[in-house]
Amino acid sequence: MSPRARWWTFGIVCAALFMAMLDNLVVLTALPAIRAALHAGVGDLEWTVNAYTLAFAVLMLTGAALGDRFGHKRIFLAGVALFTLGSGMAAVSDSAPHLLVARAVQGVGAAFLSPLTLTLLARAFPPEQRAAAIGLWAGISGLGLAIGPLVGGAIVNGIAWNAIFWLNVPTGVLVLALGWLRLDESFGRADRIDLPGLALAGGGLFGVTYALIRGNALGWGSDPIIAGLIGGSLLLAAFLVWERRTARPMLDLGMFAIRGFSVPNGVGFLMGAGMFGSIFLLTLYVQEIQHYSPFSAGLRTMPWTGTIMVVAPLAGLLAARVGTRLPVIAGMSMQTVSLLWIASLAEPATPYLQLLPAFILGGIGMGLSFAPLSTTVMNAVDRSREGQASGAYNAVRELGGVFGVAILGAVFQHLATAPTSAAFMDGFRAALYAGAGVVALGTVAALLMPGVRATASPAFESVPEVA
Helix, strand or coil: CCHHHHHHHHHHHHHHHHHHHHHHHHCHHHHHHHHHHHCCCHHHHHHHHHHHHHHHHHHHHHHHHHHHHHCHHHHHHHHHHHHHHHHHHHHCCCCHHHHHHHHHHHHHHHHHHHHHHHHHHHHHCCHHHHHHHHHHHHHHHHHHHHHHHHHHHHHHHHCCCCHHHHCHHHHHHHHHHHHHHHCCCCCCCCCCCCHHHHHHHHHHHHHHHHHHHHHHHHCCCCHHHHHHHHHHHHHHHHHHHHHHHCCCCCCCHHHHHCHHHHHHHHHHHHHHHHHHHHHHHHHHHHHHHCCCCHHHHHHHHHHHHHHHHHHHHHHHHHHHHHCCHHHHHHHHHHHHHHHHHHHHHCCCCCCHHHHHHHHHHHHHHHHHHHHHHHHHHHHCCCHHHHHHHHHHHHHHHHHHHHHHHHHHHHHHHHHCCCCCHHHHHHHHHHHHHHHHHHHHHHHHHHCCCCCCCCCCCHHHCCCCCCC
């Protein structure tokens, strides 16, 4: 593939990824406006977020498997089309049920396109350039997460709530057109679709993810949550047994015997659980205890999320020179210190400037970790299994985030039993200390990573002009 074709691929997949990452958080700031416009209840608002998250987390393995069989480009573009369709449906929604269906369609589209962005990128760039390319890819992902609350707040304050969904429609159409014209098709193993595997994995992930998302609201001892956890776990166990016995597995479990694949997946899960669970509570702290508006809160957390965007590309270049293990260990250590710092310092009246260094440190740590983890996973497997590897890694990391929000949220709610600032802070500190412990465990696990290193290529010293 020519350098120009590589950068076309990079631009197209990153535009799609940015769109999906932006939608993760942009809707949160619009929830009050959605409630007023659609006369939605609190449960409807929860499912406005959960419908997207469930479909996204559950179907990433399926999207990767379909890409391997029917073509990475074809399924990627199908995901973009579904995401764009779901966005249009959400924009014209006139009732809460209509919006929930639209958000589920968006989630399916995001589940298909997200893992394949990494697969297409890994196919486009040779191993010696891959770390830098994935670093830039992670930076674009961080940008989408960083400006989501700002974009949502700005739009809702100045325009109708549904404008947050209309934004995706022209972007999606443009990505579809350019992707059709410029992306090269590629395939994984040309096996038949493992339908029993798809059903078992999808059902198992749905049960576990549903229970984690709804556990705090319904009660961890309630029948639906117990059924989800037990039923989902049994289906996932059956999935593992089936994948070992079938001749054409959708997920080659032999990859987990490779240290360069299994360890980064474990670290990614622990980072997602500790950090995203903590950031969720940190957002509540800034808004509910320090009384900032959603837009102002987004501005004040930008030093955290925005730092990821800056550091991730540099981490990709660093990993190409010194290996992937050292940046991940340093990044995970910084994230642990950041959470401990905030937990020990935060009070209802703590000045923002005292928290700012901890925010920046946490962002640097996440930026140092994202790209090297992805690079290690993709470099650990052969080309025929890159789609499976990307799907598994993205699903594991997303499930870690869902797990973290649920478990740290449960720790918070166990102590924050009264509607007072003091009770909130008791729960907040305990949850952040728990999150720091989870990330510290990930730091220890990172010591087991192989020190994968690729020679940096001059191709990344400048980006060629695209014409």
